[in-house]
Every structure is written in C-alpha cells, then in structure tokens.
Amino acid sequence: MSEICNIEVEQLLLGALLINNEAFGLISGQLLPEHFYEPLHKAIYDNASKMIRAGKIASPITIKSYLDENAKVGGLTVSQYLARLAAEAMPAMMAPTYANEIYDLAVDRSLINGAEDLIRAVRNRAPNVSPKELGEQAISAITTALSDEDTIYGATSFGEACDDALAATSQAYSGKKTVGVSYRLPPLERLIGPLCGGQLIILGGATKQGKSALAGQIAMGAAIDGFPVWMYSGEMTAMELAMRESSRDTKISVNRQKRGKVVEADYERLMQFRNANRDRPFYIQENRLTLDLVMERARAFVQRKGKGLIVVDHIGLIDRTKSEKSLADWEFGQVVTMKLKQLARELDCPVLGCAQLKKNVFNENRGPLNEKFLQSILNRRPRYTDLIGAVERDADHVIIPFRPFVFLKEHEPSEHSDLHLLWEEMVNDQKNKAKLVLALSREANWPAEVEMGWDGPTTTFYETGSAGESELIRREAISNPMALL
Known part of the structure; x- marks a missing residue:
C-alpha cells in the first residue's frame, strides 16, 4: 500500500x-x-x-x-x-x-x-x-469510497436525503422496520411518534412528578424492542433502576424489594424477570461524569453497540469542570442541551435529557387557600418556559409529566374545615391520574396532552381506557400564541 x-x-x-x-x-x-x-x-x-x-x-x-x-x-x-x-x-x-x-x-x-x-x-x-x-x-x-465526490465536508445532497427518506418510509410501510426508536408507550408514541436520530427530547418535571420514571420506562421499552440504550444516571444507582424496572413487570414495589418483604412466589417472579431481561442491550452509567465524558462515553457506546437511544438523567447532575463551576444553573443547562443536540446529530441517535422545572413554578400568584385555588391546581398546565433556563431552544420535543395529586397533597386545608371534604374528593380522584404534556415540538401540534394512568408503588405510567378505547388526547386551542410564553 x-x-x-x-x-x-x-x-x-x-x-x-x-x-x-x-x-x-x-x-x-x-x-x-x-x-x-x-x-x-x-x-x-x-x-x-x-x-x-x-x-x-x-x-x-x-x-x-x-x-x-x-x-x-x-x-x-x-x-x-x-x-x-x-x-x-x-x-x-x-x-x-x-x-x-x-x-x-x-x-x-x-x-x-x-x-x-x-x-x-x-x-x-x-x-x-x-x-x-x-x-x-x-x-x-x-460506493462509500467513491461517494465523497458528491459531498462537501461530509454534507449529504438533497437527492440522497430524499432517497434515504423514501427507503425508510418503504421499510416502515412493509413492516420491516419503523423509522426511529420505538419505546412501548403507545399514548406517547401516538403523540410524537418514535424517537428519531438527531432529535433531542427534553423531559421536564418538578420533583415527584415522574420524569425519571418516564425516562426509565422509555429506555426499558426501547431496550425490549432491541435498541441499544446507554443511560447516564446521576441520581439513581444501576441496582435501583433495575429494581424499578422489575417492579413495573412484577408489581412488587421497590420498597418491598429493598426491605425483603416478599414471599416465595414474589421471589420467583423477580427471578423470572431477571432471566428474561438480563441480556437486554441496556447499559447504565452510574458514576458522575463531566459533560465531555458523557459525550465521549456515548460515542464509544454507539461505536461498539450500534445506534440506539442515549438518556441523560438529569442534566443538572452532570459534573462541572473547573471552568464551568462559575456558571449559574440556567447557564450550565443551556450549555448541556446545546452539546446534547450536537451529540444527537453527530451520532444520528435520539438523545433524551431530563430537566428540572423552576422552583415554586406552580405556586406563582398564589392566592388564599380556597376552592378556586384548588381548582387552579387541576387546571394548571406546565409550559416549556417553566424549565430552568432556555434549555428548550435546542429541543425537538419538550414533554412534561404532570400529576396534580402531588400539588394537592402539599396544600391540605384544615382537617375540620368545609374545604377539606372537597380537597379529599380531589385527592382521591387524582391519585392514579397523570398527564403527559407536549409543551413544545418542532414536528407535532402543540401544546397537547395525553391522559395517563399512574401506579405509585411501581412508578409506572400506563394507558387508560377500556379495551378498544384509545386514551384521550386533548389538544388545547389557543387563540393567542403569546399565551404559550
């Protein structure tokens, strides 16, 4: 040579x-x-x-x-x-x-x-x-050796892009392969479709609203469908995540698993889950990493295991370098999402990043604790502007799980007041309910929301509705676009 x-x-x-x-x-x-x-x-x-x-x-x-x-x-x-x-x-x-x-x-x-x-x-x-x-x-x-003649710095011609798009659609139509990564959550897939290469999906959420649970559920669903998944977990250990995923399948809560409150039949179900899923292409990075290391490990993962799904839970738990320590949380969040979008484009993989909402965002303009205030909790809808910083600017979709039950529990009226009875009815009605709000999207109509069920002990979102009856997807008609801001 x-x-x-x-x-x-x-x-x-x-x-x-x-x-x-x-x-x-x-x-x-x-x-x-x-x-x-x-x-x-x-x-x-x-x-x-x-x-x-x-x-x-x-x-x-x-x-x-x-x-x-x-x-x-x-x-x-x-x-x-x-x-x-x-x-x-x-x-x-x-x-x-x-x-x-x-x-x-x-x-x-x-x-x-x-x-x-x-x-x-x-x-x-x-x-x-x-x-x-x-x-x-x-x-x-x-073909690869000769194709550089038609490229400029690796750019793809529009003709080639049209060929690829038509081929992908043809495969999906024939049932051979869907476009993007499926994740076994039908209500959300009907709302935004599969997760596609180059996309950055932000899962926003306040504390205890289920954003990490949703991220794990999506990741596990993708892995079950055969897509390689790499997850940076800055909050939970790999063992805790495994317990959470097994609880969804076996209905044995993480709390019971940790405390050993199981009978022989429970243990048998846990073993069956382990045997059925131990070879799933799901890899968890539980050690804290800097942003550069997150990107480096993700690149290495895709190179070895192939294209799949990258999950970051959450962007605020990425370690900072010396030069990044002086940045405010909102500034650092914007740097992270910009880099994650670049990573999604570079690897041609969807990247899913979890992000926090601003503190007390649901207590803005709070009035006295009365029926009107309680109703306002039910009517409140998370918006992309509720996210810390402007992390949504690089996102293709912003999805925010919303459970009014959590906020109702934070505002319990006096036990002997007339309002307490109404509060109890609201709490009981909302206990097993949740919504996934599409707060921003480059591809789908937004804002939109899908009604979901919520199982607290196993931290699971599930589809509601009787057999043959799809869940309710309600799109809000907003006459004033500035209301979204």
Whole structure:
C-alpha cells in the first residue's frame, strides 16, 4: 500500500497552505484530513483547517504547538519539518491540482482496501454467511469510497436525503422496520411518534412528578424492542433502576424489594424477570461524569453497540469542570442541551435529557387557600418556559409529566374545615391520574396532552381506557400564541 501515495505532493500542498492561508478556500470543499497518507500531514492539515476557520493564522510558528514536538520525521524535528515545508512551498494557485491528486490517491487506497477485505472475507467465509452478503458488503464499501465526490465536508445532497427518506418510509410501510426508536408507550408514541436520530427530547418535571420514571420506562421499552440504550444516571444507582424496572413487570414495589418483604412466589417472579431481561442491550452509567465524558462515553457506546437511544438523567447532575463551576444553573443547562443536540446529530441517535422545572413554578400568584385555588391546581398546565433556563431552544420535543395529586397533597386545608371534604374528593380522584404534556415540538401540534394512568408503588405510567378505547388526547386551542410564553 505504501506506493499508493505521493508524499512530495502532500508536502507541497501543506507548504503552500502554511505560507498563504487563502489557499484553503481553493481546496476546503474537496480535501479532508483523512485523505492524506502521512499521519503528521493529517495532523498538520486538520489543525490548520481549524485555525483558519476560526479566523486565526496557520503558520509554521502558530501550528507547531498543536503537534507532537517529540515526533521525528526523516530525522527532522517537527519545527524543522514545518520550516522545510514553508521553504519549499509552491504558489497557492497550484493547491487545487495538488488536492486533486491527494484525493484520487486516497480513493485508490480505499478501493484497494475494500478489495483486499473482500478477498480475506471470501477465503474465511463462515458457513452461515452467503457469498451474496459478502458481495453486497463489498459494493457498499466501494460506493462509500467513491461517494465523497458528491459531498462537501461530509454534507449529504438533497437527492440522497430524499432517497434515504423514501427507503425508510418503504421499510416502515412493509413492516420491516419503523423509522426511529420505538419505546412501548403507545399514548406517547401516538403523540410524537418514535424517537428519531438527531432529535433531542427534553423531559421536564418538578420533583415527584415522574420524569425519571418516564425516562426509565422509555429506555426499558426501547431496550425490549432491541435498541441499544446507554443511560447516564446521576441520581439513581444501576441496582435501583433495575429494581424499578422489575417492579413495573412484577408489581412488587421497590420498597418491598429493598426491605425483603416478599414471599416465595414474589421471589420467583423477580427471578423470572431477571432471566428474561438480563441480556437486554441496556447499559447504565452510574458514576458522575463531566459533560465531555458523557459525550465521549456515548460515542464509544454507539461505536461498539450500534445506534440506539442515549438518556441523560438529569442534566443538572452532570459534573462541572473547573471552568464551568462559575456558571449559574440556567447557564450550565443551556450549555448541556446545546452539546446534547450536537451529540444527537453527530451520532444520528435520539438523545433524551431530563430537566428540572423552576422552583415554586406552580405556586406563582398564589392566592388564599380556597376552592378556586384548588381548582387552579387541576387546571394548571406546565409550559416549556417553566424549565430552568432556555434549555428548550435546542429541543425537538419538550414533554412534561404532570400529576396534580402531588400539588394537592402539599396544600391540605384544615382537617375540620368545609374545604377539606372537597380537597379529599380531589385527592382521591387524582391519585392514579397523570398527564403527559407536549409543551413544545418542532414536528407535532402543540401544546397537547395525553391522559395517563399512574401506579405509585411501581412508578409506572400506563394507558387508560377500556379495551378498544384509545386514551384521550386533548389538544388545547389557543387563540393567542403569546399565551404559550
């Protein structure tokens, strides 16, 4: 493979670029770092590209600090090598010619690699692998090697995007594969559909409203459907999450499991759940991580296990670096959601992030404790502006679970008052009820809400309605759009 390169041409191009940064504009739409053969040349071009795009000057002096000074190239130090590149530089107008040759040689290497991989695969073909499969893989590799001709910095043409969209729809129509990640919560899926690659979904919620429970339920549903799931759990341990998920299936509460308040039949059900689910592709990161580490682990997970679902519970429990400690909670939240959206786009996976609501958001403009105030709790609807900071700005969907029961319990009237009887009726009526509010969406009509059932002992949202009767989805007609703010 060593003869499929031209080191001298790579040197001439880099020299021209370091002497005259304007040459970058002539080649930036075609040439990427991976097209270079020499590793040091890849590093030089990569760092020079980043500096020039950032409005800085890339020269032998400014770029050397980004390279390994201890590296030796042909007996020269990095500083000496950079100086040599500049000294032997050719005019910038020659840059496109050099770039074309470097690119063509990179394609040649890719084609040869694909051919050699095919030969090895054929010679070592397993009995359960057909020759046709190997041929299709080879065709895919060749297509990938040649497809860069139609891209600019990895951009996809609209024609290719239309092809992909039609193919995905065709697969979904034929029942072979749905678009995106399914998660076994029909009421929510009817509201927003499956979770798709590139999406950031924010689950907002006040304390004890069920946002972590909902996140876990979605994650487990995706894993049961075969999608790899990586969950950053800053609040609960992996063991606690496993107990919660088993409680949903077995109806044995986490409290009973922790205290050992089970009979032999209960233990048998717990064992059956363990045996049925121990191999699910569900991985829990329970150690606290910084944002950079969260993104790094998520990338590694997708690389090893494939595309699936990334869950962050919750964004306020991500550790901060030294430079981030001075940020207010709302500022840090915006940084996190911006990065998580970038991660979703980069990995082509949906990312689900949990976020807190502002404190006392449901006690705003509170009046005296009377029937009107109690009714206002039932009529209150969470809004995306209730989230801490502007974390919704990068979200494709904002979903907020809402259980009036929790807030009613916080405002119990005097036991001997006339209002207490009304309060008791409201509490009993709302005990097993919940709503999932679609507070913001880039794709679906919002605001909207879906009525759900809530089982407190197992922290489970479930579909309500009799057999054959779908749950109520009520969309609020808002004549004044500013009311959403």
